[in-house]
């Protein structure tokens with residue numbers, strides 16, 4: 559048995575249609591009701607409409623990515639309990655419609671973060687990159703976050719100074735807009751293209767974290783999880799947290815889901831297997847000391863969904879996205895660990911043996927380069943190449959395991 563081949567679909571506005579997914583042999587669709595504002599309940603009729611569209615083509619709505627967690631919940635603001643109650647109602651509605659896996663993240667203000675969106679690959683492809691000195695330059699010299707310089711070493715600041723000096727004013731503006739808006743808007747980020755001064759609003763959001771350190775932030779995550787797990791248990795829904803990307807604190811705010819210690823904390827915080835993990839290899843690879851095959855095996859029982867992609871390290875805390883199979887990560891060892899976990903679940907008689915995997919991001923190649931119709935990081939050909947590579951890998955590992 560292989561892991562379920564899944565694909566992120568952004569709904570009716572996506573240039574890659576559900577019919578395309580059928581042609582690509584996709585089994586599971588990963589999607590969300592992107593039009594519902596964060597904090598509000600997802601109505602059952604709307605969930606069912608999307609589910610029926612997917613099922614009428616012989617696929618399943620395999621994972622919700624994501625039901626976004628509001629800043630009120632993350633910062634324990636005055637609307638926290640109301641938003642959590644709405645989240646519980648959404649889980650209940652999803653469960654009643656037979657949708658059993660919900661991905662979320664608990665990253666403050668920003669979701670994923672990339673500094674270069676057109677990193678050149680051999681032969682003309684382009685992909686995404688996180689360059690740490692460029693990121694520090696954004697924080698200290700462009701955004702000018704109060705107190706930012708104190709968060710970095712002299713060496714970091716020197717490198718950032720050089721990166722900033724090499725930028726034109728236009729490049730600096732684009733960098734900031736890419737980080738705050740372009741990479742966030744289409745995934746229900748807190749700031750979309752409609753505001754007149756995104757940097758000002760961004761700084762306001764960041765300032766809400768002034769008094770929230772790592773321990774306090776963990777307590778906010780625990781409060782959220784403890785409020786949801788009883789509903790997840792009752793309605794058979796697996797909740798799975800997406801790791802921080804990159805997996806360490808940025809912009810002076812805590813990030814608490816980036817390594818094995820954090821996952822151990824999660825497990826202890828609420829031992830229910832409904833309290834699960836989205837195993838995102840690309841995000842976790844941002845810490846060079848993360849041993850991903852070990853983590854996939856160690857936390858396997860609560861991994862309900864995986865994002866597979868590779869990266870190559872270019873320097874201290876810096877990397878570029880190198881496609882799916884090849885790069886600094888040992889992808890065969892990671893996939894083997896997940897497939898062994900699936901076999902363990904079958905042997906143990908567990909019901910949730912499906913582990914959907916989606917090709918995460920992709921390099922823009924071939925005619926991806928001719929159109930701007932795809933969301934940043936989500937081109938058609940690059941991801942299709944990724945799922946094809948991963949599928950071949952799974953066929954080989956399945957054969958190997960069945961001979962043991």
Ligand code: DNO
Nearest residue numbers: 624661662663669670745800
């Ligand atoms: C970026 C994605 C993330 C992810 C969320 C999950 O491409 O991997 O935006 O969907 O963090 O909540």
